[in-house]
Amino acid sequence: MPNASPFERLPNRSRAQVTVFVEDEPVEVCAHDSAAAAVLAAGLLPSRTTPADASPRAPYCLMGVCFECLIEIDGAPNQQGCMIPVRDGMRIRRQCGARDMHGEGAHDHA
Template identity: 85%
Template sequence: MPNASPFERLPCRPQATVTVFVEDTPIEVSQHDSAAAAVLAAGLLPSRTTPASEAPRAPYCLMGVCFECLIEIDGAPNQQGCMIPVREGMRIRRQCGARDMHGEDHHGVA
């Protein structure tokens, strides 16, 4: 997935990286990034759509207040990506529309 995002990192000392999978594409991110920062670095915009109108949304405040960063992490929907640190092998996916909260596995898959 090419980095077509307007998201740019500030210059800093080199840091250790981890590989996460954003929409099944591996990307290297800083080990100190949040899942929402990984989404922005990958250019995954929008990162979700709203349940009612399917309006596009993306991480906004990055401090846990606005809930615009809801994404699916390792199969679990409705994760607040800005509050979850990345880890090696993490799988991040867009969250589009309403989720089935009553499915058999409780992860949006019946």
């Protein structure tokens, strides 16, 4: 997945890397990144769509307030990506439309 994102990291942070899979593509990210930061670094935009009208959304506040960063992590939907640190082998996918809270799949309401 090409890194076409203008996302920049703070200087002077550890550059230890882990591999996550964003939409099944391996992406090297900093070990201290959140899942939402990995989405931005990978250029995965939009990272979700709204249940009501499929409007595109992406991580916004990155501090757990806005809930625009909802993504699927390791098969679990509705995960607040900005609050979850990456780990080696993590699988991150877009969340399109409404998701069943029990992870049984998407319900298209658009």
